Amino acid sequence: MGGHRGQGDEDGDDTPDHHDPAARSNDPSPIYPGGVNPYHDDAVDWVVEGTGMRVAYDDFTTIDWIHDFAQERQRIRRLHHQPGLAGQIAVMYDWVQGWIVVLAVGVAAGIVAGGSDIASQWLGDIKEGYCDTALYLNRNFCCWGLDETDTCTDWVPWNSATFVVGYIFYIIFALMFATTAAYLVKTFAPYAEGSGIPEVKTILGGFVIRHYLGLETLVIKTVTLVLSTAAGLSLGKEGPLLHIACCIGNILPRIFPKFKKNEARMREILSAAASAGISVAFGAPIGGVVFSLEEMSYYFSSDTMWHSFFCAMAAAVALKLIDPFRTEKLVVFQVSYNRDWHGFEMFFYMLLGILGASDLGLWGAFFIRMNLRLAAFRKTSWLRIFPIYEVFAVCLLTAAVGYLNIFTRVQSPELLANLFRECDGGANYHGLCDEGGATLRVLSLLSASGVKGVLTILTFGLAIPAGIFMPSMVIGALFGRALGIIVQSWQLSHPGFWLFASCLPDVPCVTPGSYAMVGAAAFMGGVTRMTVSLVIIMFELTGALTYVLPIMIVVMTSKWVGDAFGKEGIFDGIILLCGYPFLDDKEQYRLNTTASQVMTPVEDIVVVTATGNTLDSLDNLLHETHYKGYPVVNSLRDMMLVGYISRTELRYAIDEARRRNLPGNTPAGNVVPILENTPAFIEFRLWMDQTPITVSHRFPMDQVIVIFRRLGVRYVLCTQHGQLLGLITKKDVLKHMASIEHPSEQETSS
């Protein structure tokens, strides 16, 4: 078994000389009998690179960022080495590809968003009535050109005869839409359910889930999102739109090999697609980019940012051209408050922030807990086999209860727009601007907020596409408007009270609409723990520049309170609950351990020796063990680390050899010396990571995490004086971190 080397030769790997260690590397082509390289020609390049060839990633494995980035650099170098005009054109073409892809992804996301807006609006209106003049028109277009105060005669509501008929029609349509959606999801694309943000975040973090961003998910999620939105369920389309945009961002770039072959590059496009998704969901291109940067992406270079910005902008422009609501504006809930806020109002705003985030059984973090508990329950209980009935039940409840209160009946975007508005010029949004009756209105708003809250908890996590942004905003806005009306009434009845000293006489002082806006931000912040991106999105949503400061302070309050009580935002909570392999930067502060306490010690590792193996022995190894990879050592005696080969690549090398009908006793090794003069041999050096990242076993774990996080490696080998002592995989790190109770983020974010 390859005994040509002295047992004591500790320098027995392929480096011939210390003083010119690069000599071999510069001439990396392995010598084969007859000068024929049995593997394809590209292979030789990789030996210099040192990270080994990668066949492809298996499903549910993490990607090796450092390898993929190295591969990309290698590719670009090769491109630049092409001489002459052809080379220049190749470089240019390569460069253009990235821009074409993000443009196409952005435009496609805009078109899908615009189309689904139109479709869901029409279907949603059908529940309440139909257009007498043209059935294919929704209420807005049916009554086009009429003032809000006029009565539209072309639109015939189902309840024009009796209330009961309208009620029944409403429920029947809602149930039809919702169950169809659930059926489609369960039958054709189970990945289409839910918000998709936690999973997309995990994928962006380097996890491979095939089909999660596939064509069937794209189609089914788009169709079912329209249906479930139209059904009037308490859900948002923002998260699902991000997921849909990422599906587009996953499918389109694959026409170019450079993206298809490189999972790390694919994730750069996906980051851009995520920006586009938020951009079209909120009409907020800058907010989309910042959201992608802050909440979603793992690596976000300045180039990725520029591509994302372009993608988000293309999506916003496409959406604006489609103009699904015929408003000719990108600013969805444009508000124009005539009055600035007063200092005393800050107190009430902060109250909203505290409520939005409080863990005191009210909303916000409570939400997250209930949801996670429900999601866990669904995973284990009998409910998981009745998802369609479950949707049916929740939808029945939603429609039956929702119809009774105007604030739960109207579609969320319309409701939100009206809640944000100021009562000026005789407008009367759902009775919000009536004179008197404030108490009843407040009760109606509060009950709507409560009902929405319960329904949202029930809905989020059903087997249909369902986002959380819009419902949390609606709950917050309803609550905020109620508070605003209370404060307004208080001020009107006690104008002399010291708190209202800054109010001018005879001029309206309190703007309830602004409380709704601030409340929406507070509750959304409490649920998602977004920060900068939330402020920017609120700003782009409403155009209310003067309210940036209150919104900011409220988001801060909400985040601080939420952090102090709860643990993480809903998306990170789901990632933890589902055990997705996502490595968060924030958790490192608690670790007081060293690498040696986390590593799998060398005694428990199966290693491959650099020499002495045969085709059969390696094949047996793969059959007998099921590890994802194997460290390669010089010999079992000295345990000198030579490299690391992952299962997939070793499998590929063996299969390749089998395909060539090589005999089972063919020698296999890192470098097979020519001395042996065997008819054939297998050098697995090509597929081996020859320069794995190694650390001392005394390395502190928090720094090991920094290495995993920042370099994006999948494994780290612990050595001492070149000897293998242990192996740490990303999974080991995640397990270790999970075994330690998470600190409250508040304390680590200072």
Added chain:
Amino acid sequence: MGGHRGQGDEDGDDTPDHHDPAARSNDPSPIYPGGVNPYHDDAVDWVVEGTGMRVAYDDFTTIDWIHDFAQERQRIRRLHHQPGLAGQIAVMYDWVQGWIVVLAVGVAAGIVAGGSDIASQWLGDIKEGYCDTALYLNRNFCCWGLDETDTCTDWVPWNSATFVVGYIFYIIFALMFATTAAYLVKTFAPYAEGSGIPEVKTILGGFVIRHYLGLETLVIKTVTLVLSTAAGLSLGKEGPLLHIACCIGNILPRIFPKFKKNEARMREILSAAASAGISVAFGAPIGGVVFSLEEMSYYFSSDTMWHSFFCAMAAAVALKLIDPFRTEKLVVFQVSYNRDWHGFEMFFYMLLGILGASDLGLWGAFFIRMNLRLAAFRKTSWLRIFPIYEVFAVCLLTAAVGYLNIFTRVQSPELLANLFRECDGGANYHGLCDEGGATLRVLSLLSASGVKGVLTILTFGLAIPAGIFMPSMVIGALFGRALGIIVQSWQLSHPGFWLFASCLPDVPCVTPGSYAMVGAAAFMGGVTRMTVSLVIIMFELTGALTYVLPIMIVVMTSKWVGDAFGKEGIFDGIILLCGYPFLDDKEQYRLNTTASQVMTPVEDIVVVTATGNTLDSLDNLLHETHYKGYPVVNSLRDMMLVGYISRTELRYAIDEARRRNLPGNTPAGNVVPILENTPAFIEFRLWMDQTPITVSHRFPMDQVIVIFRRLGVRYVLCTQHGQLLGLITKKDVLKHMASIEHPSEQETSS
């Protein structure tokens, strides 16, 4: 010399056992005779951490991010281990500090910016006249309440008698201001000169330049910025304001030890301060954050972003409350175009983008080259000893030439605001809106643009605070307005031309003001190569949401063309020219080398052995060699790597021992065994980095750079089987990268 260990013992460091390697680490307290630890108690903590204690960073050295972050984590862990209420309060107080600091920095930056605006406006107006009713009023306040078309009688211009008197007064005041500024800079704070952005970027990248952000720089830069702006020199206040904000961000946090003691944490505050600087310079808080993220900062966590946003917002609010221009608006150059842009205009916009960036001897990159050449010339030629005369000469030229053309005479912000405006409602900005005379106006604008260009090249780099943002915007706006007028005239004279088919009859079609805005973005982009942040800043500056798309496309064009011809933006150019140790992520694509080709080989390294040294021998080593640090090996025979000790820490350990009057033959080593039973000994283990990052000598250089960049280390040791083969420092990497011609970024940014 410590021959107690067998020469063949290759496992001779301090780890007793493979199977429980953490045993020693968990009991790290070195044993001293009599149980007394000669060093302070905190020391023991650091042994676990493994990166060694750090005394302080020398001037002009790079910081060790990984060490500083580890130290911070260690500190937070200690904080959390405090029991009871006192512990809770300590944690809370620690958390609050960060917010107090960014709030204070933001507010201070806003106040300084507002104050300097008021001062420079008043001084600037003094050049042209004085307020008859109250000398301390500037023109604006002197003529407060009057329409722009009215004549203001209270304001007496110097040229009210004759043109020549006004001319002479203008020049005399300008010279007075400029030379005073130059004198102050040269005498009290040489660091106050220039823009400061390249240096701040280098500092944020982890370089230590003491006093660059010191109090004297802050004071002198603020005063001289006011003077040089008032002198009417062709310079901007944006870069200097960023520098000033960073001075504040460097001085204020030092009241809290946690920032003072941790250079990495300081840089997080500096990132926030940079955001505040741009926020007050442009009235663009979001743009400030994105600028800091995109252009300035090295590491930018989501917490840093949130702190930066808060800081930028606080600065903007403070500035708004001061309201130096009494406009009650944060949007500095608010525009409200009545008309949207037309498709055909995109062609002209892109032309502006190409011109803004072109390397064809016109502007943009040409600027950079000229500037860098001039800067290099200044460094070597006799000019460097006559900086004040130089300022005098340039100022004389600026004032003498500038006074003759209205577009070069008025202060830049006023000019820019007027160039951006639409000619509606009979307004007449500097004759821009006169009927007829388009040819003359175009010539006047173009010549002003040319003159400004030459003057800016001469001014940028003088011994006074001078930014480049505003002048490049002004040049672009002048040029853009000229192009706009040309296109407008063309359209008016040939309304039937196919290009103008989309214009409606009898309605103004072309808005020259929008060309000025787009031109400003194009030229600023061409000079600085900013991308997303530039678009956001333009948007926040003007509020022109409808023009985001043209601005974006123009910035893209400008960047692409600039990248294709030139190499880098002006700030990166200066960093390269001055040889600042800034490690850019973008340059890695060209490297096809391995670590062994870059490392200083072991033969050329001076190492310290873990045993066998004495106090005197180490002292001699430090006297005889001048390296920044020394790898520690087990013995010279086996060269087994044990750790790395930097010069500063070794010096400190020796000085500490000398202070205790230890004899020169005191044994010194990594771990001194108790066997020897000497009366005293020195263990430098406490100051040693026991777990340095090691790589294989075959590691590809591009990945070594990733390690330097992402982990923020100062050195990497190359080993093979535990033996030291070489050392790579950050300087080696920078030298290696500089030795390879830089690729054009265009090709790497796809």
